[in-house]
Amino acid sequence: MNFYILSLVKAGLVAFVLLTFCAYLVWIERKVLAHIQLRPGPYRVGPHGLLQPLSDLIKLVTKEGLIPGNVSTGLYLFAPFLAVALALVSIVTIPFGPEFEIFGVRTWLGLTDLNIGVLFILAMSSLGVYATAIGGWASNSKYALLGGLRSSAQMISYELPLALAIVAPILIANTLSFKELAEAQSGFYFGFLPKWHVFAAPFPQVFSFVIFVIAAFAETNRVPFDLPEAETELVAGFHTEYTSTMFAAFFTAEYANIVTICCVTTLLFLGGWHPPFPAEYGSSFIPVILLLGVAGLFFFHAGQTLKTRKWDRFSFPVGGVLSLGLAGLFLIPLLQPILVPFFWFAAKTLLLIFFFIWVRGTLPRFRYDQLMRFAWMFLFPVAVVNLLITAFAVALTSN
Amino acid sequence: MDALLFLTFAAIAVGCAINLVLQTHPIASALSLVGVMGSLAVLYLLLGGEFIAAVQMIVYAGAIMVLFVFVIMLLNAAAEKKTRKPALRAVVAVPLLFTFLMLVAYLIQTQAPKGTGVKFGGFTGGGPADIGRSLFTTYILPFEVTSVVILIAILGAVVLARKEV
Numbered sequence: 001m002n003f004y005i006l007s008l009v010k011a012g013l014v015a016f017v018l019l020t021f022c023a024y025l026v027w028i029e030r031k032v033l034a035h036i037q038l039r040p041g042p043y044r045v046g047p048h049g050l051l052q053p054l055s056d057l058i059k060l061v062t063k064e065g066l067i068p069g070n071v072s073t074g075l076y077l078f079a080p081f082l083a084v085a086l087a088l089v090s091i092v093t094i095p096f097g098p099e100f101e102i103f104g105v106r107t108w109l110g111l112t113d114l115n116i117g118v119l120f121i122l123a124m125s126s127l128g129v130y131a132t133a134i135g136g137w138a139s140n141s142k143y144a145l146l147g148g149l150r151s152s153a154q155m156i157s158y159e160l161p162l163a164l165a166i167v168a169p170i171l172i173a174n175t176l177s178f179k180e181l182a183e184a185q186s187g188f189y190f191g192f193l194p195k196w197h198v199f200a201a202p203f204p205q206v207f208s209f210v211i212f213v214i215a216a217f218a219e220t221n222r223v224p225f226d227l228p229e230a231e232t233e234l235v236a237g238f239h240t241e242y243t244s245t246m247f248a249a250f251f252t253a254e255y256a257n258i259v260t261i262c263c264v265t266t267l268l269f270l271g272g273w274h275p276p277f278p279a280e281y282g283s284s285f286i287p288v289i290l291l292l293g294v295a296g297l298f299f300f301h302a303g304q305t306l307k308t309r310k311w312d313r314f315s316f317p318v319g320g321v322l323s324l325g326l327a328g329l330f331l332i333p334l335l336q337p338i339l340v341p342f343f344w345f346a347a348k349t350l351l352l353i354f355f356f357i358w359v360r361g362t363l364p365r366f367r368y369d370q371l372m373r374f375a376w377m378f379l380f381p382v383a384v385v386n387l388l389i390t391a392f393a394v395a396l397t398s399n
Numbered sequence: 400m401d402a403l404l405f406l407t408f409a410a411i412a413v414g415c416a417i418n419l420v421l422q423t424h425p426i427a428s429a430l431s432l433v434g435v436m437g438s439l440a441v442l443y444l445l446l447g448g449e450f451i452a453a454v455q456m457i458v459y460a461g462a463i464m465v466l467f468v469f470v471i472m473l474l475n476a477a478a479e480k481k482t483r484k485p486a487l488r489a490v491v492a493v494p495l496l497f498t499f500l501m502l503v504a505y506l507i508q509t510q511a512p513k514g515t516g517v518k519f520g521g522f523t524g525g526g527p528a529d530i531g532r533s534l535f536t537t538y539i540l541p542f543e544v545t546s547v548v549i550l551i552a553i554l555g556a557v558v559l560a561r562k563e564v
Contacts, residue, residue, distance in 0.1 A: 129465050
């Protein structure tokens with residue numbers, strides 16, 4: 001019984017945090033893109049536009065859900081549901097931290113640990129093609145149909161290098177469960193170099209890492225591979241005809257997929273929740289130092305706010321106090337074994353997400369034939385060679 | 400619990416299979432086939448074949464059927480027209496179908512070896528490691544022969560699809 005209650009609480013918590021984070025990811029993305037382009041970004045709703053996701057949500061939900069004429073209604077309504085369901089299901093196999101014991105209950109940060117966890121994620125991402133393909137086809141519009149077609153061709157092509165890039169670190173760790181994959185990367189070479197798979201012993205997985213990240217961009221339909229929704233050619237691609245909550249579902253699914261794939265990258269290549277340098281050199285105090293720095297920045301800027309930004313006189317000190325409180329939490333010995341690993345996991349994942357946004361603000365879009373040639377002529381052969389070398393190295397060193 | 404899950408997904412599989420035949424539009428039929436494959440994957444999972452379930456989803460539902468749907472969308476195939484069927488067909492075919500199903504059920508009841516029902520967790524040899532070990536030790540010859548056959552099929556497809564230069 002205890003197990004069921006605990007699982008229910010954890011599932012609710014993960015779903016809530018993931019959905020809230022997806023909403024705020026839109027805010028983060030708009031802010032980062034805006035600062036790359038030297039403009040302030042969302043600013044009007046709440047302090048520094050922080051309530052923008054909430055107002056977007058209200059706007060999307062209260063708008064009229066229009067179903068255009070001549071669509072195949074059943075499939076048209078089914079596609080956004082499928083997209084968001086698959087995106088949310090994928091997160092269940094992701095562990096966010098190690099096992100710990102609190103108030104006599106032994107548990108771990110994460111919902112479930114499948115012995116086929118990696119395959120499960122691959123299966124869910126390959127089913128995700130249906131959502132875009134069906135949505136594009138059922139809309140009965142040429143832009144949407146072209147978007148759906150492009151998306152299915154692109155996702156099939158990029159799944160090959162993605163899967164091949166995943167196999168290489170799995171050969172080293174010898175498991176398909178994410179929890180064991182992360183545990184296999186604990187420890188340090190020579191006392192300082194972490195045993196992450198990007199630095200792993202027989203053959204460092206740098207190439208797999210790069211291939212995986214490139215293929216992940218294509219799988220999540222992000223710039224420079226966002227051909228399925230290329231605004232300049234296809235209006236909005238597969239979701240051109242969607243409005244209101246159905247559009248919101250596609251939007252949420254897209255961002256949830258980004259979060260999931262960044263978590264998977266962290267677990268496969270960047271050592272999961274293991275710190276980048278040993279605890280003897282004080283890696284457990286990095287979060288406290290960082291949060292103290294953030295609090296300092298807040299208080300520094302609170303003293304010199306502009307007259308035009310009246311809100312900042314309240315929001316900056318509040319932000320500073322919040323950061324100080326968080327820093328205090330990291331110093332409580334009871335919470336440290338939970339919070340510090342989770343901090344490292346979240347920090348790596350957020351860095352990857354920032355990289356996704358950074359690329360969007362920097363690179364132009366590929367042409368469609370370039371995209372396909374890149375996948376089949378370059379990425380796939382490189383992934384195969386990398387896998388062969390890794391397999392050879394593992395076979396030589398394992399006996 | 401096992402029986403409930405089995406019955407649910409068996410019912411979904413049968414329902415999707417019937418829908419596959421009844422639908423007039425190719426896309427709806429293809430998606431029903433995906434439903435059949437998905438529920439079959441859950442049945443494999445209930446039997447303890449985790450790896451087979453995952454591969455079923457990745458290869459059949461995720462790759463082969465996506466290509467089917469892709470081709471149907473690319474050809475922009477319209478809904479099929481239903482031809483009028485003679486009344487005699489319904490009168491003869493439906494009872495015959497029922498008789499056949501009864502016969503199969505009877506044969507399974509009497510001829511199949513009696514054993515205890517399958518329980519979730521009863522079989523534990525379906526993990527990736529077990530499958531891999533048996534593929535590369537006991538069944539190495541069929542495995543290699545199959546891969547050569549598939550390679551020949553791919554080459555044949557390429558040769559047939561290539562335009563005259």
